[in-house]
Amino acid sequence: MEPKNTDLSTTNNHGDFDIEFINVTKHYGDVVALNDTNLKIPRGSFHSLLGPSGCGKTTSLRLIAGFEQPTSGDVRHRGVSMVGIPAYKRPVNMVFQHYAPFPHLNVEENISYGPRQRSPKPPKQELKKLVGEMLELVRLPGFQNRRIWQLSGGQLQRIVLARALINRPAVLLLDEPLAALDRKLRREMQMELQSLQREVGITFVLVTHDQEEALSMSDTISIMRDGGIVQTGTPSELYDTPVDRYVADFVGESNFFSGIVSAADSAQATIQTKTEISLTAPYPEGGKHLTIGQRGAIAVRPEMVLIWPLTHEQPKDIDFSVKGRITNRIYLGHQAEFRVVTDSLGEILARIPKTAEAVTRDLAPGDEILLGWQWNFGLAMPDA
């Protein structure tokens, strides 16, 4: 999926950003929940805040919603500061983690809650029509008179989505909205949310700890850690060029080989492991450069690793190989996953696509094999 509005040359105007964090810091007593954070979310995009619990992602969302005010810094909407504006006056709406439907109201009354707060109140007929349209949008037509306790988790999810979207907010905030759903329903809702976002054209900001969810739904993702943003980019940018080991580890899986940097220039670095093996790899785009003597790591994605039997010839393009023994083989349908233990580099994960199965088909746990990768498919980064 192409990001809709990440071309920075057209977004010089601050009004083009639905949400902007400028040096935002938030303290709760002695706890720093968010530290000097900068963030720009372009209008109409699907942006995710991804990180483990306690990284500041929910705090960020609550700052946008207006439930919290920043300790310092500025939160802006289309260039205008929102600091001090209470939640009920902000052009944003939120889908809560546990949905928070009003239990004393039926579905129709829940959905029309937002419009009913405006003054003057919209006429009854118009409200009815609007609610009907919203239920149509979330694919629950005819649910007007259901009571909240009659709904399943997935249905509740859609109702609170409709309750938020009926207000035509500039930004829709989603706080781990799919965490409570089972895997299949979650997958379904992910696709639905994505198509819904394209349909209504509203900026979505999603908070999640599920990297798969963030990768599959978002135009752009901010990876967060310890109250700050580590890296912001499109899913493929984050996957292909993680700026450090934390991002590489969080987005997808990687094999990491750490050691001391023994040679480095402006394009690549060589790392010497404890077992005296030298590995060389280029830096990721935008990644930090390494200097000789510091600790560094080489990250290699499992799908970049090839394995072949001892009797087999080394595949071309592979300029490095090491001997190992297969400990586990998992069949994943479209690919096979091998766990290999090597003397010099520890355990290594390799994923071989079905299309390249010819050499690996007969390999089983216990077999001795050779393993390697093309040097420039690795990434050199600080060992954080």
Next chain:
Amino acid sequence: MAKKSSSYVTTLLLAPMAIWMTALLILPILVVLVYSFGELAEMGGYKPAFTLAQYANLPARLTAFKNTLVLAPAGTLAAFLIAYPLAYYLARTVEPRRRMILLTLVIVPFWTSFLIRTYAWMFILGGRGIPALLEFIGIEGVRLLNTPTAVLIGIVYGYLPLMVFPIFVSLEKVDESLLEASNDLGASPVRTFLQVTLPLSLPGVATACMIVFILLMGEFLIPALLGGGKVFFIGNALVDLFLQSRNWPFGSAVAITLVVVMLVIVSLYMRMIFKPGKTQDVSMI
């Protein structure tokens, strides 16, 4: 099989309650019902008969009925108006550590006999209490004891904890994120209170008001002590009829009438408050 044994267990579990209720509630009420159609024996007490004369004589106790039917609802309302803000403060504003202390303080009065506490009010409201204090600052001629106001004060004092707890519980159950959701959807704090907090606390309010109202309808001690002979409830009339004048048939008729009035009011009230599909949903969640 399983069904049969479970119904056997149900019977066994409910039997003590059923026996208790039959022996100590239903049978006595039937006795009172029978007495209410009887005649007064010459030495006082009950003489078997079937007459409606006792019921025809009810207007003689009209004042007691009037006092009860005015002061019981008024006391319930006054207690509610004072209890709700207190319960709200305890449930939503105060920090958890102080909450326990304050909740305990609400119960502390129960550690002393209700009789003694009401006696204390006799002195507080009597000639050397508040009226004397008011006289000291120049307000003269205030009489509190033996007035409806004194009874009302006693009622609010005595029944406040009973009113606070059910409301506190229902307010505490209101999920914080519902208030945030309401805020997020454009409702100001005042509107959020009126549209979310208040409706969701209604089951607690309804329960509290009903308990207090029912108890007040049968109240005897507070009007006896703080109302003197002047403000008396049906409860006082009953004590008088059964123990002093030993007019059991008339007393029975008054008692039966009280039960009927209460049943009518409470069932109307229940129908009004627990509308199907309104409060019901709330208590189900």
